[in-house]
Amino acid sequence: MSKETAATTGIREELLRRFIESGERERLQEILRSKLQASGWQDRVKDKCQKFVHENSNDIDKITVDDMAEEVTPFARSSVPEDIKAEIMEDVRAFIYRALPETDA
Amino acid sequence: MSSSVTLASASPEKAGTRSCGRGCQHLAQQHKAVLERLKVLIAYAHVCRHRQSLLLGRRGGSSSTSTEAGGEGDRSRKRLVDEMPGPLCFSCGTAGDRLHACLQCDQYACWRGARQRRASATHLAQHLRESGHVLALDFVRLQVFCSACGDYVHDAGVAALVTAARTRWHAALCDAAEPEAKRPRIVATTCELSAVAAKYAREHGAMGGCAPVRGVVNLGATCYLSAVVQALAHNPVVRGWMLSDGHHRRTCTNAGVCMACEIDAAVQALHGGSGEGRAFAPVRLLRSLWAARGDVAGAGQQDAHECLVAVLDALHLAMAAPGESPCGCLVHTAFAGVLQSAVTCARCGNTTRSLDPMLDISLDIPPPPAARLADAALNAALDAKQRRGPALASVTRGSRPVLTLHDCLAHYTRAESLPPGVYRCARCAAPAAAVKQLSVRELPPVLTFQLKRFASAGAAAHSTKIDSFVRLPLHVDMTPYTAAALAKPTAPTTPASSAEPTSRMRRADATRANPACQYTLFAVIDHTGMLDTGHYTAYARHRSRWYRFDDAAVTRADVRDVLGFADDQAARQGRPAKGRAYMAFYVKSVLDYHDAVVPAPPPTGPPPPSSVTEDWIEETGVVKPVVLGEPKVERRGRKKGSTNAVRKSKPKMETPVPPLPLPPAAEDGELPVDVPPSATLPVPQNIVEPSDDEEDSEGEALWARIEKDKAATDDLVPMLSPDVARPLPPPPPPMFINPAALMVNNHHDDDDEEADAFSDSD
Numbered sequence: 001m002s003k004e005t006a007a008t009t010g011i012r013e014e015l016l017r018r019f020i021e022s023g024e025r026e027r028l029q030e031i032l033r034s035k036l037q038a039s040g041w042q043d044r045v046k047d048k049c050q051k052f053v054h055e056n057s058n059d060i061d062k063i064t065v066d067d068m069a070e071e072v073t074p075f076a077r078s079s080v081p082e083d084i085k086a087e088i089m090e091d092v093r094a095f096i097y098r099a100l101p102e103t104d105a
Numbered sequence: 106m107s108s109s110v111t112l113a114s115a116s117p118e119k120a121g122t123r124s125c126g127r128g129c130q131h132l133a134q135q136h137k138a139v140l141e142r143l144k145v146l147i148a149y150a151h152v153c154r155h156r157q158s159l160l161l162g163r164r165g166g167s168s169s170t171s172t173e174a175g176g177e178g179d180r181s182r183k184r185l186v187d188e189m190p191g192p193l194c195f196s197c198g199t200a201g202d203r204l205h206a207c208l209q210c211d212q213y214a215c216w217r218g219a220r221q222r223r224a225s226a227t228h229l230a231q232h233l234r235e236s237g238h239v240l241a242l243d244f245v246r247l248q249v250f251c252s253a254c255g256d257y258v259h260d261a262g263v264a265a266l267v268t269a270a271r272t273r274w275h276a277a278l279c280d281a282a283e284p285e286a287k288r289p290r291i292v293a294t295t296c297e298l299s300a301v302a303a304k305y306a307r308e309h310g311a312m313g314g315c316a317p318v319r320g321v322v323n324l325g326a327t328c329y330l331s332a333v334v335q336a337l338a339h340n341p342v343v344r345g346w347m348l349s350d351g352h353h354r355r356t357c358t359n360a361g362v363c364m365a366c367e368i369d370a371a372v373q374a375l376h377g378g379s380g381e382g383r384a385f386a387p388v389r390l391l392r393s394l395w396a397a398r399g400d401v402a403g404a405g406q407q408d409a410h411e412c413l414v415a416v417l418d419a420l421h422l423a424m425a426a427p428g429e430s431p432c433g434c435l436v437h438t439a440f441a442g443v444l445q446s447a448v449t450c451a452r453c454g455n456t457t458r459s460l461d462p463m464l465d466i467s468l469d470i471p472p473p474p475a476a477r478l479a480d481a482a483l484n485a486a487l488d489a490k491q492r493r494g495p496a497l498a499s500v501t502r503g504s505r506p507v508l509t510l511h512d513c514l515a516h517y518t519r520a521e522s523l524p525p526g527v528y529r530c531a532r533c534a535a536p537a538a539a540v541k542q543l544s545v546r547e548l549p550p551v552l553t554f555q556l557k558r559f560a561s562a563g564a565a566a567h568s569t570k571i572d573s574f575v576r577l578p579l580h581v582d583m584t585p586y587t588a589a590a591l592a593k594p595t596a597p598t599t600p601a602s603s604a605e606p607t608s609r610m611r612r613a614d615a616t617r618a619n620p621a622c623q624y625t626l627f628a629v630i631d632h633t634g635m636l637d638t639g640h641y642t643a644y645a646r647h648r649s650r651w652y653r654f655d656d657a658a659v660t661r662a663d664v665r666d667v668l669g670f671a672d673d674q675a676a677r678q679g680r681p682a683k684g685r686a687y688m689a690f691y692v693k694s695v696l697d698y699h700d701a702v703v704p705a706p707p708p709t710g711p712p713p714p715s716s717v718t719e720d721w722i723e724e725t726g727v728v729k730p731v732v733l734g735e736p737k738v739e740r741r742g743r744k745k746g747s748t749n750a751v752r753k754s755k756p757k758m759e760t761p762v763p764p765l766p767l768p769p770a771a772e773d774g775e776l777p778v779d780v781p782p783s784a785t786l787p788v789p790q791n792i793v794e795p796s797d798d799e800e801d802s803e804g805e806a807l808w809a810r811i812e813k814d815k816a817a818t819d820d821l822v823p824m825l826s827p828d829v830a831r832p833l834p835p836p837p838p839p840m841f842i843n844p845a846a847l848m849v850n851n852h853h854d855d856d857d858e859e860a861d862a863f864s865d866s867d
Contacts, residue, residue: 016199020191023156034582038511043579043668064256083506 015099024095028088035084045076129251129258131239139208139240139249140262146206147270150244153191155274159281192244196228205229205241205250212236213244275620275695282584282619318647319375320384320657324391328656329409332643333416334387335654336628337368338375339645341692342439342551347372351435352424362393364419365435384657393419409630409641410467410555410688417464440464442549445588448523450530451538457531460546465553470508470571471516507676509576510689513556518544518586544588552583552624552691558684559636570636574672574684577629579664581691583622624691629667631685641687 019025036042052071056063132139152159194204194215203216214229229241233252241250247267248257321331337343346352352365359365367390374385394412395402397419401412417436424434432441444463449456520542528539558571584590628645643654644667653662665671669686676682 013199026154026156037580037582038509038578040507040509040576040578040668040673043664044670047665047670066256081506 011100015096018099019095022095028091031091032084032088035087036080039081039084041076041080041084044079045072048072048075128260129249129254131251131253132249132258132260132263135209135240136260136262140266142208143242143263143266146208146242146244147247147266149189149192150206150242150247151270151274152189154245155278155281156191159277194228196231204244206244207232207236207238208240208242208249209238210236214241279619279621282621318652318654318659320654320659321375322384322386323656324386324388325404326406327387327391328641329407329412330387330391330394331654331656332409332630332641333413334371334375334390335643335645336413336630336688336690337416338372339628339647340439340551340690341627341696343368343435344372344376346435346439348376359423362389362396363423364390364393364397364416365423367393368416368420397422406638408559409632410465413553413688414464436464439551440549440553442545442552443547445544445546447542447544447588447592448528449540449542450528450533451522451540452535453530453533453537455530455532464549465555466517466545467555467557468510468513468517469557470573470575471512505677505679507576507673508573510554510578510581513554513575514583514586518542518591542591544591545583545586546588548583548587548622548693550693550696552581552693554689554691556684556687556689558632558687572683574669574676574682575686576673576676577626577668577686577689579626579668580694581624581626583624584619587619587622620695621693623694625694626667626689627692628690629686630688630690632687633685 049068049072052068053060053063056067192204192206192213193199194217195212196214197217199215199217204213205215206213212232214227214232216227216229229250230252233239233241239251239253241252242248243250243257247270249260249263250256251258321334323331347369352369354363354366354369357363357366367387371385371387371390394415398415401407401415417440421432421434421436424436425432426434442463444461444466445458446461447456447458520540523539523541525538526536528537528541529535530537530539556575559569626646628643631642631644633640633642640655642656644651644662645654646652651662651664651667653660653666669682669684672682672684
């Protein structure tokens with residue numbers, strides 16, 4: 001069992017490496033960015049960040065980018081429109097199938 | 106992936122404002138070494154980040170893929186990819202998100218490492234702790250992280266480096282996105298202040314205070330005019346043109362009523378700060394509108410879009426120089442684009458293209474995208490649900506797709522099949538079925554959309570208003586709707602997307618985002634009420650804040666109101682949502698500035714007098730500008746321009762210049778700063794000097810040259826209007842800062858702070 005896990009991890013890393021080196025990650029990131037921007041997700045998240053800053057304006061010196069990321073990330077994750085999520089996931093899956101032609105991934 | 110995008114939009118500003126003014130002492134201690142490292146790292150980061158985009162732009166890259174072999178372009182591509190591998194985290198060996206480069210050694214470390222992503226438990230923190238190093242650079246967002254401060258820190262020197270690099274890479278990416286297009290050298294891209302400019306502003310007067318926004322009096326059912334005037338006055342290009350005396354009534358040669366004078370008066374009144382909070386009454390403007398267009402005269406309610414068209418029409422007539430083609434007037438400089446209509450014969454495949462000038466785009470509102478979730482998408486969502494547990498599913502369930510501006514644009518540029526018999530192919534010489542497609546051939550600096558809410562369905566009597574909510578994004582990328590993108594073969598450009606993509610996806614994939622096609626919202630005109638009677642209000646952005654203009658009443662608005670977050674939410678939950686937005690005004694997020702150094706022959710007349718009073722200058726503490734030599738007007742490339750001998754302050758979007766041998770750099774402090782009395786023009790200075798050392802001396806050298814030329818001719822003309830173009834890399838000292846002009850840049854909330862920050866680096 002543990003052997004298999006190690007192999008899976010190896011494949012995972014190899015996949016990630018190819019994902020990045022082929023430029024697929026960059027391409028998908030760009031597509032995702034423009035889709036999220038068009039859907040208004042970016043505006044909503046930015047608004048949330050601004051709210052966070054306003055709420056903490058008293059101790060503005062203490063809060064960090066990390067605090068804000070922690071606060072906003074759950075909302076940001078959950079508010080990604082479902083169709084965009086599905087489309088990107090489909091693209092990633094397509095890449096994996098292409099990258100692993102022989103194995104039964 | 107989503108979290109990294111979040112931070113892209115959120116963190117830089119916050120980190121910047123937080124430590125603004127004080128700075129990080131840890132960074133200050135080794136400022137020089139850090140800057141040296143950054144010079145290399147920033148370039149490296151840009152290559153890594155935009156590698157694929159840059160590769161596409163290589164010779165012939167637009168059609169072939171990076172895996173195809175052969176050709177010189179491919180070799181250089183290969184070199185870029187192979188010989189400059191992206192950095193990997195030294196701890197985990199992956200290029201995970203939020204990769205940081207240590208600024209004190211050659212290590213890279215990422216933000217992973219712990220279950221909770223706290224700064225103290227990441228690979229980066231681990232490295233910094235073990236090595237005793239303090240500073241690291243966020244490799245994607247180019248922010249400096251200081252582990253001693255525990256946060257990202259702002260530094261003027263670093264910011265200047267990043268800005269300068271961004272300018273250069275912006276140009277490179279524009280070229281990559283459109284390899285065929287010829288464009289002049291881009292020298293600056295935003296309207297931030299350079300260090301020298303900020304220093305001058307501080308020493309020679311305060312930065313101009315913010316003139317309050319003013320309402321516009323309703324003169325009896327003229328709310329349509331109020332809204333249009335506000336949208337025009339807050340249009341950065343129009344505002345810049347008018348505030349820099351692009352047209353002035355004292356030099357106006359038009360007989361009778363002149364729309365240009367009235368718009369000028371309106372912009373001056375709304376931005377001049379003289380109103381003492383009272384609303385502006387556009388009496389003369391209304392009169393000249395009526396004079397220009399008899400059909401809108403009278404007390405009735407009018408359509409805001411028609412009103413805008415009428416105003417622009419009259420404005421063009423008042424400003425256009427006869428016989429000039431293409432027109433160099435304000436209207437065409439700011440609003441004019443070109444639409445392309447391509448008809449492809451289904452039989453022989455012959456495509457006929459016709460080009461149409463446009464000043465705005467009228468978009469039909471398509472039916473709501475109810476069935477947008479394809480089966481495949483649903484399956485994927487279900488899979489995800491199973492894998493990640495119910496948490497994910499519960500938050501996204503019930504969210505329905507909302508109609509967005511992009512849907513309208515996709516609908517507008519859809520391929521439309523013409524029934525046989527309508528079209529007669531020139532090549533087949535026979536009637537044939539055909540496919541027609543609209544696209545944008547040339548994008549204007551200011552993009553205006555009208556949402557056709559007033560549909561006449563069938564009989565004219567049965568006109569109704571479409572109430573559907575249309576989401577306006579704050580930023581819009583027009584790349585997918587340009588002729589270049591739509592003309593590309595629909596086959597995916599990369600070996601990716603072997604899965605059956607929908608046509609919508611394919612369109613988005615067909616091209617990479619072109620940085621020259623990015624737009625930012627600056628005004629919205631809302632309509633409430635019925636078809637025949639209703640009320641217009643406007644939202645507009647002024648100094649990166651939103652205001653709601655309801656005739657004479659002006660209130661602060663939140664971007665949530667502007668974009669209709671409440672209705673957006675309702676629409677996504679399937680509740681009834683009402684769309685009010687009727688017109689949306691976008692301006693290019695990055696207005697390119699091009700250098701033009703060759704001074705033109707002396708102008709024909711005396712410079713037009715100032716249109717702001719000395720009092721106003723005193724009051725607002727605005728620095729008087731020095732006036733530059735008129736740049737040689739010569740344009741080439743996509744946007745054809747022409748010389749205009751009369752109107753000196755025409756904004757020039759793309760003014761190329763031959764490369765000049767640089768004279769030795771002049772000394773900064775010795776430049777003449779006296780201002781000729783005739784030149785007290787409110788010319789906003791808003792071009793960034795990319796202010797690393799090399800660029801700085803170049804700018805100074807150019808400035809010295811201009812000064813010399815000026816001394817020779819002693820003829821002065823006003824500078825170009827603010828938001829568009831200025832002749833050369835900004836002259837260091839004498840300058841004018843128009844508060845209003847700084848608005849284009851939406852990152853600047855506090856200019857004084859910025860000035861402080863910048864001058865610290867001197």
